[in-house]
Amino acid sequence: MSGQGLGGIKEYVFDPASPEFYDEASLAAEERRVFEVCHGCRLCAGLCPSFDILFDRIDSKDISAAELSGEDLHAVMDACYYCKLCYTKCPYTPPHEFRLDFPHLALRHKAVQFKKRGSNFSGRLLADPAGMTRKSRPLAPLANAVNRSKPARKLMSALLGIHPEAPLPPVASRSFTSRFPKLAKPSQPRERVVLFTTCLVDGNYPGLGEALVAFLAACGVEVLLPSGQECCGFPSFDTGDIESSAAKARKNVALLYPYAKQGLPIVAPVSSCAMALATEYPLLVAGEEAKTVAAATRDLFDYLAALKARGLWPTAEPSPLGEVAYHLPCHLKQMGVGFKGRDLLRDIPGTTVKLLDACSGHDGTYGIRTGTYEASMKVGRKLFNKVKESEGLVATECPLSALQIGHATGRQAVHPVVLLARAYGIEVSAND
Numbered sequence: 001m002s003g004q005g006l007g008g009i010k011e012y013v014f015d016p017a018s019p020e021f022y023d024e025a026s027l028a029a030e031e032r033r034v035f036e037v038c039h040g041c042r043l044c045a046g047l048c049p050s051f052d053i054l055f056d057r058i059d060s061k062d063i064s065a066a067e068l069s070g071e072d073l074h075a076v077m078d079a080c081y082y083c084k085l086c087y088t089k090c091p092y093t094p095p096h097e098f099r100l101d102f103p104h105l106a107l108r109h110k111a112v113q114f115k116k117r118g119s120n121f122s123g124r125l126l127a128d129p130a131g132m133t134r135k136s137r138p139l140a141p142l143a144n145a146v147n148r149s150k151p152a153r154k155l156m157s158a159l160l161g162i163h164p165e166a167p168l169p170p171v172a173s174r175s176f177t178s179r180f181p182k183l184a185k186p187s188q189p190r191e192r193v194v195l196f197t198t199c200l201v202d203g204n205y206p207g208l209g210e211a212l213v214a215f216l217a218a219c220g221v222e223v224l225l226p227s228g229q230e231c232c233g234f235p236s237f238d239t240g241d242i243e244s245s246a247a248k249a250r251k252n253v254a255l256l257y258p259y260a261k262q263g264l265p266i267v268a269p270v271s272s273c274a275m276a277l278a279t280e281y282p283l284l285v286a287g288e289e290a291k292t293v294a295a296a297t298r299d300l301f302d303y304l305a306a307l308k309a310r311g312l313w314p315t316a317e318p319s320p321l322g323e324v325a326y327h328l329p330c331h332l333k334q335m336g337v338g339f340k341g342r343d344l345l346r347d348i349p350g351t352t353v354k355l356l357d358a359c360s361g362h363d364g365t366y367g368i369r370t371g372t373y374e375a376s377m378k379v380g381r382k383l384f385n386k387v388k389e390s391e392g393l394v395a396t397e398c399p400l401s402a403l404q405i406g407h408a409t410g411r412q413a414v415h416p417v418v419l420l421a422r423a424y425g426i427e428v429s430a431n432d
C-alpha cells in the first residue's frame with residue numbers, strides 16, 4: 001500500500017487491512033526474508049539496536065536468517081523505536097523488487113503481539129499522552145512537582161513502567177487551544193495556514209505554539225485552528241495498537257479534510273506529527289480524504305522557507321543569534337525536504353549554525369519506558385557529547401529531543417521557531 005510522504009520514500013509495505021497482516025506464520029516468513037537481505041547488505045550495521053541484535057544473532061550462531069528462532073525475530077523487531085533512519089540508507093525500498101520496509105515490518109510485529117496480548121494499564125496510559133496531560137492539567141503545579149519527586153517517580157516506575165530517571169514534559173496549566181483565541185492575527189492576512197497543534201504543544205509546550213502563531217502573523221499569515229483535534233496516534237503505534245491509531249487518524253482526517261480540500265496547507269510544530277499525517281494516515285485510513293490531508297501537509301520549515309521566498313517575512317532587521325548547535329531529528333532526515341530550519345537561521349546575519357547529526361534516542365515512549373530508557377540514553381550519547389562540546393545556543397525541531405538533551409547535558413535546547421521569533425524581536429510568552 002502507498003502513502004503520500006513528505007519526500008524520501010514514497011511507497012510503504014504496510015497494509016493492516018490485508019488478510020495476512022495478523023497471520024503469525026506469514027509475518028515470520030516475511031521477517032526471515034527481510035533479515036536475510038539485511039544480513040547480506042549490512043549497510044545499517046551500528047545504526048540502532050535492532051540491526052546490532054540481528055547481525056549478532058546470525059553471526060554468533062553462524063546461521064542464516066531462515067534459522068532464526070521466534071525469540072530472535074521478536075528481539076530484533078521489539079528493539080526498533082521507529083526513527084525511520086534506515087530508510088535513508090536502504091537501496092531496497094519499493095519500487096525495488098525486494099520491497100523492504102524495515103520500520104513498518106517492526107510495526108506489524110508489534111501489532112501482531114498487541115492483538116495476541118492486548119494492553120495493560122501502563123500500555124494504555126503511555127499510548128494516550130494527551131489524555132494523561134488533560135487529566136493532570138487542573139493540578140499542573142502538583143503534577144510537575146510529582147514528576148520531579150524521586151519517591152513518586154519510583155512508585156510511577158513500579159505502577160506505570162516509566163523509568164524513574166526519564167525526563168517527562170512539563171504539564172502546562174492552560175492548553176494552547178484555550179490560549180489561541182486571544183492571540184494576535186495579522187490585520188490584513190495575505191495567506192492562511194491550518195495548524196495541527198500536536199498534543200505536545202497543546203498540553204506541554206503551548207509557548208511554542210504561541211511563538212509560531214506570532215511569527216506567522218508577522219509574516220502576514222493567519223493561522224486557522226480546527227477545533228476537536230486528537231493526538232496524531234503515534235503513541236498507540238508504539239504499542240502496536242493499530243486500531244486506536246486508526247481511530248485517531250480517522251477523526252483528524254475528518255477534521256482537516258475540509259481545509260485540505262480548499263487547497264490550504266497544513267503544518268505542525270513537531271516534525272514527527274507532520275510525518276504521521278503525511279505518511280501514516282493514508283496507510284491507516286482508506287479513501288481519498290486521508291490522501292488529500294497527507295498531500296496538504298507540509299514540513300513547517302519548508303513552508304516558512306517558501307513564505308520567505310515569496311516575500312512574506314517579518315520586515316524588522318533581525319538580531320544576531322551567535323553560534324547555534326542545530327540537532328537534526330531523525331524524522332526530518334527521512335522527509336527529503338532538506339534542512340530548511342537550519343537554513344533560515346543561517347540566513348540571519350551574525351549567526352553561525354553547526355549541524356549536530358546524531359539521534360537523541362527519545363523516539364516516543366522509547367526514551368521513558370523502564371525497559372528501554374537505558375538503551376535510549378546509550379543511543380543518544382553521541383549527540384549529548386556533541387552538545388556538550390558546542391558553544392552558544394542549542395536548537396532542535398523536536399520538543400522530546402529537547403527534553404532528552406536537557407536531561408543528559410543540562411543545556412536547554414530551543415525550537416528554531418522560537419529562535420526566529422526572538423531574532424525578529426517578536427515577543428515569546430512563557431510556557432506555563
Ligand code: SF4
Binds near residue numbers: 047080083086
Ligand atoms: S526505524 Fe530506526 S530503530 Fe527501527 S530499524 Fe530503522 S533505524 Fe532501527
Ligand code: SF4
Binds near residue numbers: 086090
Ligand atoms: S534496511 Fe536496507 S539498507 Fe538497512 S541493512 Fe537492511 S537492506 Fe541494508
Ligand code: SF4
Binds near residue numbers: 199232233234270276
Ligand atoms: S507524534 Fe505529535 S501528536 Fe502524536 S503523540 Fe507525539 S506529539 Fe502528540
